[in-house]
Amino acid sequence: MxxxxxxxxxxxxxxxxxxxxxxxxxxxxxxxxxxxxxxxxxxxxxxxxxxxxxxxxxxxxxxxxxxxxxxxxxxxxxxxxxxxxxxxxxxxxxxxxxxxxxxxxxxxxxxxxxxxxxxxxxxxxxxxxxxxxxxxxxxxxxxxxxxxxxxxxxxxxxxxxxxxxxxxxxxxxxxxxxxPEKLEDDNGLPGKVDWDVSVDHNQGAEGTSTLEAIGSSLDLVKFHDLVSDEATTMGRLGDTDTLGQRKAKALGVIADRQASLDLLGVLDQDPPVHPETGEPVIPRKSYLRARLFVHLSLTDLATMCAASAAVESGGVGVVESNLFGPATTHLIAGYLKQLGADARVTPVIDTTKVWAVDVHDPPQAMRDQVTERDRHCVHPHCGRSSKTCDLDHIVPFDDTGPSGQTNPENLAPLCRRHHLLNTHGGWRYQRNRDGTYTWTNQHGRSWLVTDSGTVELT
Incomplete structure (x- = not known):
């Protein structure tokens, strides 16, 4: 040819x-x-x-x-x-x-x-x-x-x-x-007028149905956290199904547990007690367990602190968050008010902190630091959010090597596909002193990955 x-x-x-x-x-x-x-x-x-x-x-x-x-x-x-x-x-x-x-x-x-x-x-x-x-x-x-x-x-x-x-x-x-007036319109996207929960028994094989829910972003995140937590517990107890299958089964477990609580009248007791242990059950206002990262400027922070004044003046601050995407400061402030005592405000993450641990898996604080520093998979042209990525040791971790191998400078977020590519596909990379990454494939071709995109070097 x-x-x-x-x-x-x-x-x-x-x-x-x-x-x-x-x-x-x-x-x-x-x-x-x-x-x-x-x-x-x-x-x-x-x-x-x-x-x-x-x-x-x-x-x-x-x-x-x-x-x-x-x-x-x-x-x-x-x-x-x-x-x-x-x-x-x-x-x-x-x-x-x-x-x-x-x-x-x-x-x-x-x-x-x-x-x-x-x-x-x-x-x-x-x-x-x-x-x-x-x-x-x-x-x-x-x-x-x-x-x-x-x-x-x-x-x-x-x-x-x-x-x-x-x-x-x-x-x-x-x-x-x-x-902002377009936010009130459906704009072709589902809005509050479309909130609903429905089950369709015709979209799967026998014994399999689909559940569709459209509702408040906060409510759906809380429920998803509840389902994920239940699925994780099932895995620790020996359930060998996949995480997705356990999450689906968790819906029934949660429904059965709630039915049992209602049947035993636990919720009517003051204070409520656990039906098996007899220990007091401390009611929670919210089951929300996910961590919400909000990227604020000083202007946005001032807007949140003076929400009523902003409403009266017509000003609207827009911030980025990891759970809800772009959102107004009023929406975030409303969520914090709704969560009440269950909301926890933590300090700003310092993405330049220098520290290390002597174990393979980084602690949550280190993971947060790396994923806030690098917002996406650092492979050339990949835009997968770092929150869903693996943290890869740039210099491979050696069980018999020196201490301090797990540190932010030696960690980078890679989506699972590019993590496997780096491990088995012949690609190699390094983190440069200015925070960029240089990648080289098995044919010697190189790319520079920066915050603003990818540049081919060869």
Missing amino acids: LEVDAALHPFEVSDLGGEALFDLISDARDAEFRSDRRKVRLAYQLCVTNPAGPGIDPATWGDGLPGMAGDYDATLGGEGTPLVARFVVEDWAAATRKSRGSGQQFLANTLDLHHRLPRTHARFEDLELELWKAFRLAEETHDLSLEAARWIDARVAEVGSYSFNAIAKAVKLGVAKFH
Whole structure:
């Protein structure tokens, strides 16, 4: 099977291997990036050379067809983009052999990318960003104001990740900051009007059903913690099922226990006592066991401390949390008030603390320090949250080695897949003095992983 490389030299694919193969794989990737950039440049040129104006109606999502009022009367690009002549969409669709709907979306994304998302557009132009990621951000911000779109664009660029989760988080923060009224709308997402718990017995094999719950984020986290705790206890008692299977079975265990308590009248006793031991049972206001990390600035903290004043003035602080994602300071303050005595506020985690232990598994405080320092798996281009990652010893732990091998500088979060890749796939990495990571694969190709993204070094 013959192909040609970038210099138009022919080669046989079946003869390739090792570094030569990886060079051509990279060439194919770069060629795809350049092809997408060329297509977007041509699409934009088509738009700007065919503007709407006096006597020329602008292209809209409905093009003024009967019964296509409302959103369909919106112009092709979002706020801040130039108007395009009405039938340019059809010209593009015909030339590219795409549907009209596909043409509308492509041209709209192109306009938004150029005029509303300048930092994303710059990365795309520099061949650092795939077209589908740039267009996804354009679609997610299309209905927002120009100010909101540019704020989200800057935030995603600063984070350095254009993953689904990173874009969703930035858009949610932008909506909360610039369009808080949209938080009250369903916006296509489930809201309080959709809260419900339902069981479907038709979605599984015999004896297996599905349970769906939509409700308060705080309530669902509390219940999930209860289920997880019960499943962990079942495992310690000898249950050999998987964690997921034990969590499913825990629902029945919890229901049976509650039924027994009700039957024995334990809850009616004052004070309540355990039915078997006779010991007093201290009632809890909340079962929430998960640790909530909230990233606050001094301004956010002041907003939480003066919540009533902020409400009256219309100010809303937005923070990031590990459990609920982007959230307003009022929401977090309300959760703390609801939890009451069960809420525990702990000091700020010092991500620069230097200390070590002489065991393989780091203590929880060290794990918290590392996962707050590195927010995601540190493998090139991986965006998996560090909260769900393994902590890997960069220099492998040696049972007969020196003391202090388990320390923050020798630990890094790796998702399970990349942990296995590092262990068995021939990849190696090191943590640099500035907190970045250098990775090298089995073919000698290297990458630098930073807080703002991944850079290929070879």
